Amino acid sequence: MRLRTDDATRVESTWKQYVPSAVLHDVDRQRFFFDWHSADLTGASVVRYDLAAEVRSTVQPENQFLVCRIEGPAVRIRSDRADLDASRPWISDGARVHSHWERGARVSAVVFEPTSLQRLARTISGDDTLSLHASDLSPRSASLAAAWDRMFTYLERSLAELDDHDELLRAELDRHAAAATLATFSIAGAPRRQRSAQTSPAPVTVRRALEFIAENAHRPITVDDVATAVHISTRGLQYAFRRALDTTPAERLRQARLDGAHRELRSGAPSTVSAVARRWGFSHPSRFATAYRESFGMLPSQTVAMHGR
Template structure:
């Protein structure tokens, strides 16, 4: 279930109450009521939260997450970040799985964060890597390099926009966003995830495995499944399944799932069960109506709106 919260406030008490739900040790100091402001946006699932806020105040905060992974980026003209006596580059996002991180700033700041439930993240990471022995361990607070930092920033912007427009009923879309958020976080930082991926490729006879995977896709395309679920259903790593699909069909499991969902949307439009094309697109996991329309036209040679009208007998 998706829960979103958006508000603006100059009420210090309300701001602290909201903020402390995510950063319990944060303290607002020397608040100037003439310039104090707070703009908050969060999207919360059962096991993951996306947070973005802007705050104009003097701040002292300490985070030490329990049973969570927290990745955060603080943008401010004057900000100091560190863990113990070691400073953190404020120009990059940082990740902690329990190590204490402190922050201080005295001016306007924009903060972006992803918060994952550690147990759920661990389970999903093992499914994504195909390595049941993999344990999420943050070996360094900083991204692996500049490119990784930039990739995380771009992905956060995409996630923020996507969650802002998603509805609580968009289970297929939300499952994909959750997977993307964890994948980009684990690959942007030194977590051992890349090594787990490299060691998990399984090469087994592909034909039977691929056929079973396609059957699973066809039976479950209407559910919030990902390629990791497909791989798990046929007892294979995600990378191994991707290799098998490439070798057997010259395609990918993700493309096969996308096509199955496109077929499901086609059937729904053709049988006149839908009210609008947009509703059908979202129900089948397509977050962007224009992209859905382009993919639909490429697959069926007509616009989805034409199929809908035909289905309704117009």
């Protein structure tokens, strides 16, 4: 996709196609000019645009991993908790990030669907239940930040040479982008309770059920919904989980929701513990606190205190 315009409304609507939370504030329309390029991979979108104007913007990705680099004079970037180094890329999977530039900037971004990163991370780790979270918005080091920038340049040049029939090459570029991002940022899997070691790979049905749970735990799904999604009876799903993982689908769904609450409490987004608990399906605060401490070794309130809310 290519778009060149001086209409600020079109810019925001275009960006919202990729990051629905994106908002432009205080745009200087007298000096405004926008030049946008984007392309889709199998599990991610690649975006680069030049925006000439004084702009303040905010993004808060939902069900996405956004990796972004903003280049330009007097660029300032911050999360709700701290300033970010404008000379390096940053990542967010839910934390709000605010940007401000005065005379114009070039924005380079890759927007990942969570399953794209999780699929590769699970392959590398051998853990079919791994659920990712960006524990730090900044890259691990300056050298890794520079490597991510080089990856983006390679990605952009390679995509310019592809056509609609190059699906295998597009998939390889998708994997390359995901691998570089996993190496550059601290995207740790959420802690898990101890379980019996799995001596053989989980059956395809179990893996698909785990993916469905990870992607939909924030929704009011039940174990019956999980079974329906992977085309098996509820009893058959329960037997498959017990045999492959020595646990039940209900326990995995409950843990996925605890992990989601844990990520939200760590993000620093303004909310209360009880509101977070309700959003993730826990109606009894005391039961939520007990389950949370069993999984993460601390109370929800301690997680909030540690992350500065």
